Amino acid sequence: MEAQAVAATEAATGSRTIADLLPLAVAKHGDHAALRYKDQSSGNWTDISFVDFGKAVRELSLGLQELGVERHDKVGILSNSRPEWTISDFAILCAGGTVIPIYQTNSPEECEYVLLHSDSKAVIVEDGEQLEKIVAVRDRLPSLEHVIIMEPTGAADAITLESVRERGRSRPDGDFDARIASVEPSDVATYIYTSGTTGPPKGCVITHGNWRSMLDMTEADGVLVEREVTYLFLPLAHSFARLIELISVDVGGTLVYWEKDPNKIIPNLMEVKPTYFPSVPRIFEKIYAAATGNVEKASPIKRAIFHWSVRVGRKVRELERQGKQPGPLLRREYAFADKNVLSKVRALFGGRIKQCVTGAAPISQEILEFFWACGVLVLEGYGMTETSTASTINRPEDFKFGSVGKPFQGCDVSIAPDGEVLIKGPNIFQGYYKNDEATNETIVDGWLHTGDLGRIDEDGFLYITGRKKDIIITAGGKNITPANLENGLKQNQYISQGVVYGDRRPYLTAIVTLDPEEIATYAKEHDLGTTDAAELARRPEVRALVQGAVDQVNEKVARVEQIKKFTILPADLSQEAGELTPTLKVKRNVVYEKYSKDFDAMYAS
Numbered sequence: 001m002e003a004q005a006v007a008a009t010e011a012a013t014g015s016r017t018i019a020d021l022l023p024l025a026v027a028k029h030g031d032h033a034a035l036r037y038k039d040q041s042s043g044n045w046t047d048i049s050f051v052d053f054g055k056a057v058r059e060l061s062l063g064l065q066e067l068g069v070e071r072h073d074k075v076g077i078l079s080n081s082r083p084e085w086t087i088s089d090f091a092i093l094c095a096g097g098t099v100i101p102i103y104q105t106n107s108p109e110e111c112e113y114v115l116l117h118s119d120s121k122a123v124i125v126e127d128g129e130q131l132e133k134i135v136a137v138r139d140r141l142p143s144l145e146h147v148i149i150m151e152p153t154g155a156a157d158a159i160t161l162e163s164v165r166e167r168g169r170s171r172p173d174g175d176f177d178a179r180i181a182s183v184e185p186s187d188v189a190t191y192i193y194t195s196g197t198t199g200p201p202k203g204c205v206i207t208h209g210n211w212r213s214m215l216d217m218t219e220a221d222g223v224l225v226e227r228e229v230t231y232l233f234l235p236l237a238h239s240f241a242r243l244i245e246l247i248s249v250d251v252g253g254t255l256v257y258w259e260k261d262p263n264k265i266i267p268n269l270m271e272v273k274p275t276y277f278p279s280v281p282r283i284f285e286k287i288y289a290a291a292t293g294n295v296e297k298a299s300p301i302k303r304a305i306f307h308w309s310v311r312v313g314r315k316v317r318e319l320e321r322q323g324k325q326p327g328p329l330l331r332r333e334y335a336f337a338d339k340n341v342l343s344k345v346r347a348l349f350g351g352r353i354k355q356c357v358t359g360a361a362p363i364s365q366e367i368l369e370f371f372w373a374c375g376v377l378v379l380e381g382y383g384m385t386e387t388s389t390a391s392t393i394n395r396p397e398d399f400k401f402g403s404v405g406k407p408f409q410g411c412d413v414s415i416a417p418d419g420e421v422l423i424k425g426p427n428i429f430q431g432y433y434k435n436d437e438a439t440n441e442t443i444v445d446g447w448l449h450t451g452d453l454g455r456i457d458e459d460g461f462l463y464i465t466g467r468k469k470d471i472i473i474t475a476g477g478k479n480i481t482p483a484n485l486e487n488g489l490k491q492n493q494y495i496s497q498g499v500v501y502g503d504r505r506p507y508l509t510a511i512v513t514l515d516p517e518e519i520a521t522y523a524k525e526h527d528l529g530t531t532d533a534a535e536l537a538r539r540p541e542v543r544a545l546v547q548g549a550v551d552q553v554n555e556k557v558a559r560v561e562q563i564k565k566f567t568i569l570p571a572d573l574s575q576e577a578g579e580l581t582p583t584l585k586v587k588r589n590v591v592y593e594k595y596s597k598d599f600d601a602m603y604a605s
Contacts, residue, residue: 017208019093019183021215021250026054029252032227035083036256036272045272048083050252058176060091060161062168065175067122067146071096071182074118074191078102078111078134079126080260081236084150084161086245088124089236093208096179099190101237103582104130105575110201112137114193115144117434118203122146124161128153185209191433192239192385203433204239204385213426214243214388215250217408221395223357224276228253231274231350233265233283235582240359243389244278266290266348273350281363281487282584284356284378288367289493289518291345291374297525309337313373338375345374355396357381360583362464364487365402372401380404382464386448387411388427392462403461413462414447420468421454422447470588475506478560485510485563486586488553494518494545496572499591500563501599507564509602511595512546513572534570543568565602569595 015021025034033047048056069075075092077099079085092099100118102111104126111133115123121143125131127150134147135157149158189208193201224230224247232255234241248255256272258265265283295306312333316326326334346353356371356378363380371378382404383390391413394405407413411425424447431439442449453466466481473479482500489498489512496515502508519542520531528539536542546568554562573579579590592599 015212015215015250017093017180017183017185017187018189018211018246019090019096019180019208021212021246022054022057022090022094023177023180025249025252026050029226032252033254034249035086036229036254037083038257038259038268045256047254053083053087056087056165057090057094058173059165059168060087061094061179062171062173062176063164063166064091064095064097064122064168065179066167066171067164069095069097069122071179072098072188073122074098074100074120076100076102076115076118076120076123077237078104078106078123078130079150079236080104081232081234081241082126082150082257082260084124084126085236086249086255088150088161089242089245090249093183093189094176094180096183096187098188101190101192101242103235103237105235105582106133108133108136112140113200114203115141118191118193119143122148124148124150125158127151128155131155131158183208185212188430190242192237192242194385202435202438205430205433206385206388207430210388210427210429211243211246213410214390215247217410217427218243218247218390218393219251220409221393223393224248224251224253226252228276228354229256229272229274229352230254230276230278231256231258231269231272233258233279238360238583239385239389240278240280240583269350270347271350273352275352275354277349277353277356279356279358280360280583280585281358282361282490284358284363284367284371285490287348288370288491289515291348292370293493293518306341309341310370310373312337313342313375314369317372317375342374345371346376349376353377355379357393359383359390359404361585362483362487364491366491368401382462384448384450386429386442386450387423387425388429391423391425391427394461400457400459400461403457403463405462406460407462413456415454415456416449419453419455419465421450421452421462421464423450424448472500472502472508473504474502474508474560475504476560480508480561482508485553485557485561488556489549492546492549492552494522494542495549497586499573499586499588501592505603508562509599510550510563510566511569511591511598512566513569514542516572533572537568537570567595567598567602569598 014024029050031049034050034053035048036045039046075097077088089099100120102114131149147158148161148164150161152160185208187208188205189211190206191203193203230248230253236242258268295303316334319326353376358378359381368378379394379399381390381393391411392405392407414422416422428448451468452464454462454464456462471479472482485500486498489495494515495512497513499511500508514533516533519533519536523531523536550563550566579587
């Protein structure tokens with residue numbers, strides 16, 4: 001980042017570490033809403049002001065000190081995204097501790113691995129369900145002294161979050177301020193264990209300085225600004241969500257937490273009316289399906305109006321990018337298109353969206369262009385946990401669909417001779433905890449070796465073209481990136497997941513899963529006599545439906561890259577079955593191994 005940009009950010013925030021940014025934010029933003037959640041008893045959205053947020057953090061942080069949490073001690077958080085997650089996060093950091101996020105979907109054994117490997121002294125769990133996981137493995141966690149629970153259950157295995165806050169009220173405020181002042185930029189803020197698509201998770205060591213540099217970079221580019229309302233669906237155990245949390249607090253935004261129900265994401269968006277929405281491709285694909293799902297079922301005239309309206313929207317957006325105004329005829333056409341089609345798509349996001357950001361996995365360019373035409377700008381960024389979340393971003397005033405944008409100021413991106421993306425900057429992590437071998441393989445001469453393949457165009461935009469380990473090399477020696485084919489399949493409203501296979505095989509095959517809701521609707525409309533996805537997967541009508549989607553994908557690629565055969569699974573892939581990461585990325589190796597017989601059968605004849 002340029003020196004003047006750093007200076008400007010420090011002048012605005014005064015923060016050196018993630019611990020000291022909170023008191024500054026509280027002093028600056030006071031009674032403005034910092035956090036928002038839905039009260040399940042009343043059904044109303046409830047705000048927590050910066051003042052009350054700061055008070056809760058202060059009490060909990062002092063309470064942790066009272067329990068014996070010292071500087072550099074590790075404290076886990078096992079919970080869905082909710083206000084208490086953020087309060088716990090800052091309380092641990094302000095106590096000089098190291099936060100160990102754990103995905104709420106983890107099994108007891110996975111929780112055990114993270115807590116044992118990180119040497120965690122305490123863990124904060126959400127409720128009885130999460131507590132059971134810890135109780136099941138606690139006798140194998142010698143370093144774990146305290147289990148704290150957000151929602152009291154009456155169990156003797158944990159102390160309540162409120163009781164820890166009560167302990168904190170008995171300590172002088174000076175202890176809180178002194179502990180914050182003791183934190184240095186070089187201190188470790190968090191170990192984030194990568195969910196990973198292969199192998200056991202690795203603990204990425206990220207310092208306060210790493211996070212602070214990441215905030216400086218993103219804030220200099222205006223990723224989030226003061227008073228922005230952000231809807232948070234992502235799990236806070238993931239670095240993407242964590243970065244958004246930190247930026248929102250730093251700039252005085254309002255962080256709104258989802259209701260822990262995937263079916264309520266669109267209703268939540270329509271109620272909350274956020275201005276900023278960060279998410280992963282699968283969620284935007286779902287919204288795209290909701291926006292376009294009924295079009296092909298409509299009358300020919302309505303279908304024509306829909307597609308014409310999107311084309312009109314695209315024309316207007318193109319003119320806007322060029323700084324031009326539409327002429328009288330186009331203005332009238334746009335008014336009609338917006339009233340009948342485009343505004344209804346924006347309404348799915350709440351109607352106030354300024355910008356959406358997607359990352360963690362590839363997304364179809366067609367989906368991005370559709371939303372843009374409708375007035376919802378969804379921009380791709382790129383990064384890894386190892387880059388403290390981000391390294392490149394498309395900007396509202398400077399973007400190219402299909403790319404992941406340009407590097408943040410102060411972050412250097414290069415392409416190795418073999419096509420691998422290399423990154424250097426102050427946001428690069430310190431290495432993997434207790435794994436020097438992996439660290440030395442990943443960071444070479446200061447450059448992070450990402451494992452992703454890419455190219456940089458003449459304007460400086462980075463394009464990710466594949467993953468080194470995911471490249472399929474067919475028996476004929478053709479190198480194929482499966483993600484492009486898989487994204488094409490998932491554009492079909494009835495398909496949830498597509499996993500392409502074919503390494504050292506004569507042709508490509510795919511395993512496909514159905515979207516349970518969409519396929520049930522299709523079955524009802526076509527009187528198939530059942531809405532059970534497992535039974536529908538065997539129906540010829542459904543197979544013909546999937547074949548149509550495969551044919552559409554195949555039309556866009558050369559014959560050697562086409563999917564020749566496919567199998568429809570009886571159930572969708574899931575996190576619970578270990579097939580998806582918490583950010584809904586497919587664990588390719590798990591799927592290949594688990595369904596090896598299905599893949600082999602497609603090559604048997």
